[in-house]
Amino acid sequence: MKYELIKNSNAGVIIDPTPILLDIKDTFKVSFVLPEESAYIALFRGEDNVEYKVVIKDSVALVPKQLFKKEQRVGLTVCQVDGEKMIHAWECHSLRIGAFLYLRQTQWQITAAVDDKEIYARIAELEKSHAETQTAFKTLQAENTRCMDECSKTAREHAEQVAELTKTLVSVKKANETLADRYNKAIKVINDLSERVKALEKNYDPTIIK
Numbered sequence: 672m673k674y675e676l677i678k679n680s681n682a683g684v685i686i687d688p689t690p691i692l693l694d695i696k697d698t699f700k701v702s703f704v705l706p707e708e709s710a711y712i713a714l715f716r717g718e719d720n721v722e723y724k725v726v727i728k729d730s731v732a733l734v735p736k737q738l739f740k741k742e743q744r745v746g747l748t749v750c751q752v753d754g755e756k757m758i759h760a761w762e763c764h765s766l767r768i769g770a771f772l773y774l775r776q777t778q779w780q781i782t783a784a785v786d787d788k789e790i791y792a793r794i795a796e797l798e799k800s801h802a803e804t805q806t807a808f809k810t811l812q813a814e815n816t817r818c819m820d821e822c823s824k825t826a827r828e829h830a831e832q833v834a835e836l837t838k839t840l841v842s843v844k845k846a847n848e849t850l851a852d853r854y855n856k857a858i859k860v861i862n863d864l865s866e867r868v869k870a871l872e873k874n875y876d877p878t879i880i881k
Contacts, residue, residue, distance in 0.1 A: 714747070764784070769781075
């Protein structure tokens with residue numbers, strides 16, 4: 672018999688319903704798949720509501736022998752603890768203790784105590800959970816599609832802006848080159864005029880003009 676404690680939930684489900692069949696003098700063990708490394712205790716409750724606390728060691732709990740006095744249904748709660756503080760608890764599917772040889776009760780067995788009503792309730796719970804998960808997935812998928820469309824639109828707009836800025840930059844660069852060329856030509860003309868003025872001033876003879 673093996674349970675799995677579902678992480679981020681309060682449910683412990685039977686994943687291996689193989690009955691435990693041993694002589695009363697031997698030890699009955701129930702194993703667990705634990706969600707993480709920690710300290711755990713198992714609380715077994717008989718039909719008289721008396722609770723027995725057992726430390727889970729190496730993912731295994733020993734079923735208290737006090738419960739093997741009669742055929743009964745046994746509740747099971749597993750708690751994750753830190754010292755005396757309880758961190759989390761899982762309600763597990765109950766167990767059924769029965770006599771393998773009913774009349775003599777010389778040999779006991781432990782089986783899963785799940786009747787049709789509980790099975791149907793569990794199926795309904797799983798179907799509801801599946802439907803909710805599907806709805807959440809579709810919502811997430813739609814949101815993901817919307818985000819992708821927005822990202823694509825933004826990327827296109829960004830590319831268009833970059834292209835426009837590139838064109839503007841090329842135009843400005845060309846205009847600057849034109850201005851630089853005209854500036855250089857104007858400077859050359861000014862320099863030539865300056866040279867001519869200097870030459871005229873050098874050769875100027877005021878006695879020629881009367």
